[in-house]
Amino acid sequence: MEVKELIIKKVKEGFGETNVEVVDALGDLSFTVSKDKLVEFAKFLKTNSDLEFIMCKDVTAIDWATRKKRFTTVYHLYSFKLNFNLRVKANLDEEPYQVDSVSSIWESANWYERETFDMYGIDFKNHPDLRRMYMPEGFQYYPLRKDFPVLGIPGSLPLPQKPE
């Protein structure tokens, strides 16, 4: 049995057929779950003895701008056991854009989620230390959102005084 089919089968058996949406596009497999079931699903993927997705390689988000469910958070996972890359997605709809943090499951997600918060303003609930990462403290905008101008907002970032 191919690895991909095995994963789909195991996930449907272990987590329920209706809870996940399977997308197999361009050779890459991804699961979409509702944001309430995300942590549960993450725990399942990590602890299931046939899957063992123990590595979280990246957490990021997509800003769809005009869609009703504006944001999608994306989690890139890797299983050493299966030598397989997997993506898990969760759609966020209403403001404030909130989703549960997976940093309690994968330690590496801590900084990835901080980065995503910094750039997209997604509030990761139960995150131990949700601070800005790249932008200065006190910066009020989220640069990678589609409604943020490329050149920034004038005066939002302080510059030192020019000496005479």
Added chain:
Amino acid sequence: MGLEAKLTQDGFVTTTIDAVVAWARKSSVWPMPMGISCCAIEMIAAADPKYDISRFGSEVMRFTPRQCDLMIVAGTVTYKMAQVVKRIYDQMPDPKWVIAMGACTSSGGMYRSYSVVQGIDQFLPVDVYTAGCPPRPENLLNALITIQEKIGKTRARDFQDIIQPKTEIANN
């Protein structure tokens, strides 16, 4: 005419303190290598034997701003880094000069973005802009020579408005 020829003739030269000081200053400009990104590689290349910045008396790249006269800002300056660059510039003793090396430093370059300062002249007084992305070492040497010409023209009265730091001696 070398110095030796002068020695056999009169044994002395006449000049002004201003001219001597300016000559001494321009002949040993000590750069502060503010290497932030890829331009720094070309700045390092300017110090290697092929281009040899020491021909112009500027091989002493000090990594402490307290001993420097010239700041070579080599690389993309972000808004966050601008605070650091300014702080280091403030620590350099007067008189001091600034080279904006490369497109990013001069104008933001290809980083027309929210995070990059669109030209360091928004917060630093720049003396020479160097074109290129990154500029070749020759171009940096040209900028250094331009700075030297500028320093050679300075006179003591140009620095009269520099505020000397007050030294306070404890009275006990």
